[in-house]
Amino acid sequence: EIAGKIYTPQEISAKVLMKLKEDAEAFLGESVVDAVITVPAYFNDAQRKATKEAGTIAGLNVLRIINEPTSAALAYGLDKKDSEKIVVYDLGGGTFDVTVLETGDNVVEVLATGGNAFLGGDDFDNKLIDFLANEFKDETGIDLKNDVMALQRLKEAAENAKKELSSANETEINLPFITADASGPKHLVKKLTRAKFEGMI
Incomplete structure (x- = not known):
């Protein structure tokens, strides 16, 4: 609900798609009508239909x-x-998804897909937050998890540390x-090394 009006998830998604459509049209200098929309591999049929509906609301012909x-495989x-x-x-x-595909002769075939809808970068962040908060508590006796501003x-x-450790050995x-x-x-x-961080996860 925003300003007394209730929006469906499809209407909210459509707003995002409308903005993407406008940006694409501004960049290309021409009208965009047709679209292929990607969704997470774990989306069920109802979620896929809702996404297609959002595209239609946004004025797109969802192919x-x-x-x-x-x-990703198509691009590769x-x-x-x-x-x-x-x-x-x-x-x-x-989320974490793994898909096995076969490519060749301009065809991409999905052989298998699976994943975990409850595993992702946020989980790695939380491991690091726990580590830092526990280390700080051991050193000072203060639990930062009880302080909203400190926790943020x-x-x-x-x-930021997780991102830095993607390319650096230490941060x-x-x-x-x-x-x-x-x-x-x-x-x-x-100081945190990549090896220490990897050991946490």
Whole structure:
């Protein structure tokens, strides 16, 4: 409900698709009518139909709804003539999907798909948040999880550290004035290696 009006999920999705349509038209300099929309591999038939409906509400002629891993395979292998099997890993913020596909002769066939709708980057962030909060509590006796502002700063720092460790072997988490007690302000400064982080997950 927004300003007294109730919106369906399809109407909200349609707003996003309308904006994407407008952006595509501005970039291309021409009208966009037809669309292929990708959805997570775990979407059921009702979710796929709702997504197609959102596209129609947005003014699009939805040609197909395809799995996100299939679209990745299309981008990777459509021009390849030789038949080969590929695995597409899709690790999102809250989900993890694996799809095995066969490509060749301008055809992509999904052989198998599976995943976990409750595993993703957020879980890795939470492991790091727990580690940092526990280390800080061991050092200072203060539980940062009881402080909403400190916890938010921890979440942001954990996500940034995770991203940095994708390309670096070590990062430093530096949160000055994270909290305070009777003795004064407290700072959280912690070096974290990729190996240590990988050991957590």
